[in-house]
Amino acid sequence: MSLVVDSERVLARDPASVARAISLVEDRRPEAEAAAIELLRALSRSGRGAACHRVGVTGPPGVGKSTLVSALIRGWRARGRSVGVLAVDPSSPRSGGALLGDRARIELDPDDREVFVRSMASGGQLGGLARAAGAAVEVLSAVFDVVLIETVGVGQSETDIEHVADTVLFVVQPASGDVLQFIKAGIVEIPDVVAVNKADLGAVAVRAVAELESALRLGAEASGRAEPRVLATSASTGVGIGEVLAALEAHFAAVVAGGQLPAVRRAKNAAWATRLFALRYGERGVDQRGGSRAVRAALERELAGGATLFEALASVAPEP
Ligand SMILES: Nc1nc2c(ncn2[C@@H]2O[C@H](COP(=O)(O)OP(=O)(O)O)[C@@H](O)[C@H]2O)c(=O)[nH]1
Ligand SMILES: [Mg+2]
Structure with a gap:
């Protein structure tokens, strides 16, 4: 399967393209993650979410x-x-x-x-x-x-x-x-x-x-x-x-x-990203980045700067 998914076709609700977009974000291979980041960035630029x-x-x-x-x-x-x-x-x-x-x-x-x-x-x-x-x-x-x-x-x-x-x-x-x-x-x-x-x-x-x-x-x-x-x-x-x-x-x-939606979503995204970080890098990864609170703060900064979930995770990743 090609890793390139046309974001315009996804946004146009083409069912096959939407299905491929979801398969792409499920794909755990590193090369798929890069393509997923690309796609999520394009979708996020649309502002439609x-x-x-x-x-x-x-x-x-x-x-x-x-x-x-x-x-x-x-x-x-x-x-x-x-x-x-x-x-x-x-x-x-x-x-x-x-x-x-x-x-x-x-x-x-x-x-x-x-x-x-x-x-x-x-x-x-x-x-x-x-x-x-x-x-x-x-x-x-x-x-x-x-x-x-x-x-x-x-x-x-x-x-x-x-x-x-x-x-x-x-x-x-x-x-x-x-x-x-x-x-x-x-x-x-x-x-x-x-x-x-x-x-x-x-x-x-x-x-x-x-x-x-x-x-x-x-x-x-x-x-x-x-x-x-x-x-x-x-x-x-x-x-x-x-x-x-x-x-x-x-x-x-x-x-x-109440005007709280953007702040509530940012907080939820940060909490979710912190959970994913812990799942992906384990306790050792969390410790290496200064503990759970520090991980969350770093992820929050990335997300506030406009990073997508995967981008934030990639930038905060511990040393291999
Ligand atoms: N009596 C009755 N049965 C229902 C109702 N809603 C769902 N069911 C039945 O409960 C069973 C489980 O439903 P399902 O929607 O698959 O439950 P889920 O596992 O929570 O997603 C099925 O046999 C449904 O037909 C209801 O309002 N009344
Ligand atoms: Mg069910």
Whole structure:
């Protein structure tokens, strides 16, 4: 495969070019990294990623994330917005539910060029997000109005999503112990919106909404963060989808209106870059660059100077 991807064709939403762009940022060979940096720089010059709304969708396996994502895609398409989806599949075979890719192929219009769905293996990485997910999100952000990132969240490990998303939607299902697990695992500080899916299961869903609301209220009081909306949904019948969509958009609109978006994204990028640095160079690499805080400060400087994620990592790399 040629390593050159035409950024103009990516920006024009040519599906094959978008797919190749993501393959390029996933490619770990050094020569691919140079081409990926080139491409990300060209996409970033377009300035198009600035207005994109990046939505992370996470939660335990089998709760209906993919079904909900399909419904959200249809909702945004009905509003004339283009949607790129990155579904990060767990490498573990012990997962419930179908892969979004398969579902989307069945339920969405295959000729609609304004929707793009891509799966990525998480490689068993802690946090469930693939190593290349941040760069893939950068690619999709330059191309689509909305980017959805679906990841499987299992307990405490699922915190990386907030570094690549502007808005985090947490999905749970009633009567599965999810609610309790959610509270115990300290995930209460991550979501901006919570969907209690499978509300068609009845009273048990109503109870789960109430329990979550009180837990999240306490969490918000403790952390000073805004209290997330909790909404009952039935992704398979479409109940509550419009409300979730509105809540996601309201969260993003508030961040944009407050003028915090550029600063929030810079901080998230720096946190994500620091995670990637540690994954790539290990504890020894971090120590060699003066510890985690120094690494983060150096990466922050690079990113503030306009470097892409990969460029920042390359400039801060430890001596071989
Ligand atoms: N009863 C009910 N089942 C649902 C609902 N949403 C999804 N499901 C089912 O739950 C299973 C897992 O859904 P999926 O979207 O693959 O879950 P994921 O693993 O979280 O992505 C599938 O059999 C879905 O048909 C819902 O709102 N109500
Ligand atoms: Mg899924």
